[in-house]
Amino acid sequence: GAVVSQHPSWVICKSGTSVKIECRSLDFQATTMFWYRQFPKQSLMLMATSNEGSKATYEQGVEKDKFLINHASLTLSTLTVTSAHPEDSSFYICSARTSVTYEQYFGPGTRLTVT
Amino acid sequence: GQNIDQPTEMTATEGAIVQINCTYQTSGFNGLFWYQQHAGEAPTFLSYNVLDGLEEKGRFSSFLSRSKGYSYLLLKELQMKDSASYLCAVQGEGTGFQKLVFGTGTRLLVSP
Numbered sequence: 001g002a003v004v005s006q007h008p009s010w011v012i013c014k015s016g017t018s019v020k021i022e023c024r025s026l027d028f029q030a031t032t033m034f035w036y037r038q039f040p041k042q043s044l045m046l047m048a049t050s051n052e053g054s055k056a057t058y059e060q061g062v063e064k065d066k067f068l069i070n071h072a073s074l075t076l077s078t079l080t081v082t083s084a085h086p087e088d089s090s091f092y093i094c095s096a097r098t099s100v101t102y103e104q105y106f107g108p109g110t111r112l113t114v115t
Numbered sequence: 116g117q118n119i120d121q122p123t124e125m126t127a128t129e130g131a132i133v134q135i136n137c138t139y140q141t142s143g144f145n146g147l148f149w150y151q152q153h154a155g156e157a158p159t160f161l162s163y164n165v166l167d168g169l170e171e172k173g174r175f176s177s178f179l180s181r182s183k184g185y186s187y188l189l190l191k192e193l194q195m196k197d198s199a200s201y202l203c204a205v206q207g208e209g210t211g212f213q214k215l216v217f218g219t220g221t222r223l224l225v226s227p
Binding site: 107 | 145146148150155156157158159160163165202204206213214215216217218219220222
């Protein structure tokens with residue numbers, strides 16, 4: 001149980017285009033989902049927290065207009081990187097938790113390369 | 116502010132025991148997690164401590180001292196597959212104490 005999937009697992013896009021990454025909880029209802037970014041050999045940096053049906057809460061320094069997060073249902077959250085640039089190339093990981101558990105369940109990650 | 120410190124790298128030999136330390140200073144505390152992450156993969160949950168003391172789970176144990184802001188992860192009978200990064204994360208203030216703040220991670224290399 002407690003499986004989180006992400007799609008796509010990797011994506012290459014051209015500078016200036018937008019990319020959407022999906023995060024799904026497959027066998028539980030995720031009241032809260034988190035989006036992280038991880039650069040090579042660095043730790044996970046929280047980008048934003050989203051609760052189902054509410055606007056996402058962004059961490060300081062994360063541009064909300066560039067990283068659009070939607071959490072429309074209890075099993076799906078999406079992250080759209082708008083007008084992507086090479087510096088946005090990174091490993092994006094989502095996690096999800098229920099309202100009663102303390103643990104966050106992580107997705108397998110999406111590797112974004114912007115050329 | 117939030118500050119979580121771990122050693123950057125550690126090496127050990129197969130069959131040995133290794134202890135990875137984590138010290139933290141965070142706004143609020145609602146538990147400490149240890150995750151294992153292999154290169155290019157998502158983190159996998161290892162342990163959770165919210166009360167002081169030792170939690171043992173097979174070859175892995177985790178210890179917490181809230182008064183000292185200190186935790187360690189103990190790995191016994193090391194295997195080659197244990198070569199990975201180990202992330203310490205504190206659940207603290209923010210978004211109803213759901214937010215996880217991660218340390219920089221410790222890269223562990225297990226050699227034969």
